[in-house]
Amino acid sequence: MSTGKTVLITGASSGIGRATAELFASKGWNVAATMRTPETNDLGSVSDRIALFRLDVTDQGSVDAAVRDALARFGAIDVVVNNAGYGLIGPFEAQTDAQIRKQFECNLFGVFNVTRAVLPHMRARQQGRIVNVGSAAGRMTLPLYSMYSATKWALEGFSEGLWLELRQHNIKVKIIEPGMIRTDFFDRSREIAKKPGLTGYDTFVDGVMPNIKAWEEAGAEPEMVARSIWRASTGFWPRLRYQPNARLAVWPRGWVPGHLYVRLIRRLFNAW
Template identity: 80%
Template sequence: MTSGKTVLITGASSGIGRATAELFAERGWTVAATMRRPEESNLAQKSDRIRLFRLDVTDQASVDRAVADVIAQCGGIDVVVNNAGYGLMGPFEAQTDAQIRRQFETNLFGVLNVTRAVLPHMRERRAGRIVNVGSAAGRMALPLYSMYAATKWALEGFSEGLWLELRQFNIKVKIIEPGMIKTDFFERSREVASKPGLTAYDEFVANVAPNLTAWEEAGAEPVVVARSIWRAATGRWWRLRYQPNGILAVWPRGWVPGQLYVRIVRRLFNAW
């Protein structure tokens, strides 16, 4: 059974994006699985409902081309899942300006580029959904992930504002805030910053990094996030935030006083 609906997913080559593509295809949707290098992917072999498109979220021309191709070939776009992203890790002082700008170019401006490209189409149809993959780190920052958290906090503000702005056009905006998820994120999608001669953080990094890794290894499977994205894409409600494997992290952060949060992080991560 086909639903007659189309979802466009960014960063569908692996992890959460790939799991989401497979789930939507299983459930009868046409999936426009977008990625930087479609020629290297076997995803289309999983289902004849999955079509691959080339899209780099940091390149507006590539975004515009992919969106136009998807509309022409699939008949429209009902849901966009802004999933592409990676994590810059390390002490802020060790990160170069170029690394920080690249992090924002992908995790924040990439989402803006894709959203900008699909909005005229959705406004015209007076229907559509924009599902942004944020992170629990967009609600509670962790040491060594300050810039990654900054991009995801920015995405929170953008999503909440847009949620209010697009209601009048019957376009729902959602933000998914996953906790730790077992994907390739921590190998292929993590950039570790270090600065020659900067040794002041060595002991801190040596203490914290193994605890972060232990957390990462205890993560949930990406399909858990895919199911949340499905609920966000199909549910009737105007609910904004979803927390797959993240509720226990995100929810208490809203009311735990700062000093207690410091003590928790210090204890959990052996931070200092």
């Protein structure tokens, strides 16, 4: 059994999750890197401090088993990073009920499942941190991102409420709100909703998508987010929100009049 501190990370197979696992391992932490198919991933070869565990955030049994196995391996979980998620984009009218429910099951209820599994352990120790990876899209909304943003806005409310009620148990809650980040989000972690026969949004989608793609390609590296997660996990400042590569995107939301803000977003993304 290791005597070092331990972080459990969901969605650690690539992107932000993988960068976070590698950073924590380099800092001397034990890393329980969870993913749906650990047998196909090479993250475990990066460091002997990283152990892979199978975990599907939409399956409470899978979550409970991964947490139990991580505790058996490392003895404790000091920090949980709720990172797993994907993006459902496209016109709302094109999205099926099944697609919408799947989006909420992964991005929101998955966070609930993991948090529920680790809280008894953290309460018993009277310490711990829960770091939820949200998005700047949880403070603002982009065209075609209505359901993705809905999950991230809900995650904001959940995290803030949890932040208040867990302070009595010395468990801290943090929210990471990244802006555009260069990961495989557009290729691997995205689902585009299309409805046969629905053509009324085609011109709008064709105008918006190239601009969103360009913003994503100009985004920061996932290591920037990993560093924010590290600060949120280890810093003593009583701060709730961290915004890597997002301050300029989120700041106008609170200061620019609503109708002007909408025009700004429409102009930036050609959403006319």
